[in-house]
Amino acid sequence: MPDPEITITSLGEVLGRDLAALKRSAIEQLTLPELSGDTATDAALETLLDRMCLSLALSKPIGLVTWAEREVRRVGRAGVSDMLCAAAHSISVAAGSYSIDRPRVVASLDLLAAEAQRAAFGTPSTATTQTEVDRAADVLLAMLAERDAATSCNSKATAVWARRLATALGFDSDGVEFVELCGLLHDVGKVATPDAILKKPGPLTPEEWAVMRGHAAAGARILEQIPSLRRCAFVVRSHHERFDGNGYPDQLRGNAIPFEARVIAVADSFNAMVTDRPYRRAMAPRAAMKILEEGRGTQWDPNIVDAFLALFERKVPAATPRMLHAVV
Numbered sequence: 001m002p003d004p005e006i007t008i009t010s011l012g013e014v015l016g017r018d019l020a021a022l023k024r025s026a027i028e029q030l031t032l033p034e035l036s037g038d039t040a041t042d043a044a045l046e047t048l049l050d051r052m053c054l055s056l057a058l059s060k061p062i063g064l065v066t067w068a069e070r071e072v073r074r075v076g077r078a079g080v081s082d083m084l085c086a087a088a089h090s091i092s093v094a095a096g097s098y099s100i101d102r103p104r105v106v107a108s109l110d111l112l113a114a115e116a117q118r119a120a121f122g123t124p125s126t127a128t129t130q131t132e133v134d135r136a137a138d139v140l141l142a143m144l145a146e147r148d149a150a151t152s153c154n155s156k157a158t159a160v161w162a163r164r165l166a167t168a169l170g171f172d173s174d175g176v177e178f179v180e181l182c183g184l185l186h187d188v189g190k191v192a193t194p195d196a197i198l199k200k201p202g203p204l205t206p207e208e209w210a211v212m213r214g215h216a217a218a219g220a221r222i223l224e225q226i227p228s229l230r231r232c233a234f235v236v237r238s239h240h241e242r243f244d245g246n247g248y249p250d251q252l253r254g255n256a257i258p259f260e261a262r263v264i265a266v267a268d269s270f271n272a273m274v275t276d277r278p279y280r281r282a283m284a285p286r287a288a289m290k291i292l293e294e295g296r297g298t299q300w301d302p303n304i305v306d307a308f309l310a311l312f313e314r315k316v317p318a319a320t321p322r323m324l325h326a327v328v
Contacts, residue, residue: 006098008105012056015094016256022049025090032082035075041083044071047259048087052112054256056091056105061115063258066231068116070174084113132228137181140188140222140229147191148198154271159183161267165304168311169263179260182235186264189219189236216240217249239264244298254301262301266292266308269300285312 006014015022023046027036035041044067051063072080088109095105145152162183166176190198193215197208204212220237223229238252238261245253273288283291289309296302 012053016053022090026086029086029089055112062234064116136226136228151187151190155187157271158268169307182232186239189215192218213248235260242299243301266300266304
């Protein structure tokens with residue numbers, strides 16, 4: 001029986017709990033033969049559906065540009081368009097089982113698909129180059145270093161761990177680079193945090209923590225204003241969400257948290273634990289790993305924690321030349 005309490009916003013959360021069923025439906029809607037039965041397309045559809053459900057839940061496009069930019073290089077514009085149509089159709093059909101205005105759902109899906117289409121079909125003259133990305137990121141990191149050297153160092157170290165973890169998880173080269181970039185920028189919102197809180201040589205009060213927690217949303221707002229880095233905003237906003245839904249700023253739960261943000265959360269937490277802070281000494285790596293293991297399924301995605309622990313036990317390879325330059 002339809003739930004009268006389901007709204008177009010909560011619909012995204014409800015549908016996000018059953019991505020497997022949505023994916024099966026979307027696969028049946030694909031019209032390009034070369035996409036059917038392809039493992040990479042299967043994974044891409046699941047990611048797309050995840051992000052479309054999240055976008056419905058937050059009433060704004062979240063992560064669709066990144067998805068489209070990546071997939072258009074793999075399957076071309078026609079393939080991206082086909083997957084967008086298939087995903088929107090599967091969500092629209094599923095929404096029909098709830099007592100909400102179906103045309104409103106379709107209209108919202110159209111807006112979300114259009115955001116991804118613009119990224120996929122953008123002309124070369126407006127495309128972002130890697131040089132533009134690097135320059136913009138360098139400016140923000142330099143600004144963060146001037147504001148607080150410790151936060152800047154933490155960002156660079158987190159990016160090293162995030163890159164290693166993304167590689168171990170099987171991300172393609174573009175995905176690894178994207179996670180690394182988000183790791184570098186994850187704390188950029190701390191430029192808006194007052195010195196009395198950011199540099200306090202002791203534990204924060206509950207009121208000060210409330211201010212400190214604003215850095216995730218502030219970082220997303222900053223990145224949304226920079227075209228070459230806009231695609232990182234949704235990951236930066238979500239890097240302090242918890243797997244059990246008790247994180248911030250949006251209290252996202254489980255798979256509703258962008259996958260890249262879940263990777264950053266583990267890398268950032270580990271690095272924070274093994275780094276000296278004004279109010280405590282660094283933990284031994286083994287102690288930090290034990291805390292990660294204890295937080296599987298509550299604070300962190302259990303699969304990502306397992307991958308990180310396995311990575312650490314394998315004595316991970318040295319950082320790439322680019323990242324060695326970053327951590328100097």
